[in-house]
Amino acid sequence: MTVNYKLLRTSGKLAKRTPLRIVSIKKDVTGIESICQRIQQATTFTTADILGTISALKTELTEELKSGNTVHIPGIGFFSLALKGDIYEDPKTHRHYLHNAAVRKIRFRPDKDFYEALGEVDFANKTYKDGTPSLPMRQAVNAALKELFEEKPIITVNDLRRRLNLSTTYAYQLAAQLEREKKIINIGSRYRKIYRKT
CATH class of the missing domain: 1.10.10.1470 (F-112 protein-like)
Known part of the structure; x- marks a missing residue:
């Protein structure tokens, strides 16, 4: 198994510090069906068991995040919310508040075990194979x-x-x-x- 990457030119202020950036090339999107098949072959779980567990985990994860909690799944990592909104200052009290608060993204911080499970990874430079997908300097x-x-x-x-x-x-x-x-x-x-x- 190999992770392919390309080196692309940076632009703007970042170009002064680092002229090139590393971008991994995504090969395919692996669907849940193929993951379920591999887990089913390696364990006693059926595809229905796996899909049911994933659905229940999603529900629990959503409820915990909506409660303001960070969720830790051992061996995988931590999930938490990042927020966005309009910050304004109350002219009377000079205290700051948030209007139109919303979820900006779900943060994920992987466990050390997750990194270690990757082990040795092979990398291949594909920068010059199909042409660089960015305009040159x-x-x-x-x-x-x-x-x-x-x-x-x-x-x-x-x-x-x-x-x-x-x-x-x-x-x-x-x-x-x-x-x-x-x-x-x-x-x-x-x-x-x-x-x-x-």
Whole structure:
């Protein structure tokens, strides 16, 4: 079993501290049916037993969180609520209150046992396999355009994609952006674009 990841460029203030961020690539979503089948094969529980237990656990977990409690499931971790709302100050008492309080998210803090159960994990870098799904930095784009036009007088979206290691979607987005900025001009058709330098 392998966890795949890509290294993507960061933007804004974060880019000054760390130019790249690590993003795990989600392979599939495992459904409850396949989990139930594996548990059923490994234990004496039936699929109905497992589904019933999960349903009851969900009910209990919901009731405890609604009561303001933190729930600990040994070997898995702690569940608690994070809140949101509009904070306002009472002009007379200068005390602060919360209007429109709501659940922002359910926090989960895993147990140490949960981490240890993962054991050794194999990782694979897929950054350069299918192209990076993010727009590159301005300097990289300018350098790529310069190199491409030095090699030949016209370029395609595919040239941009390969040179900058982009996904197909982002390569087309970048080409459209460069057209808007008048850095390249389409001399082909609407559906078969070929670009020359302005």
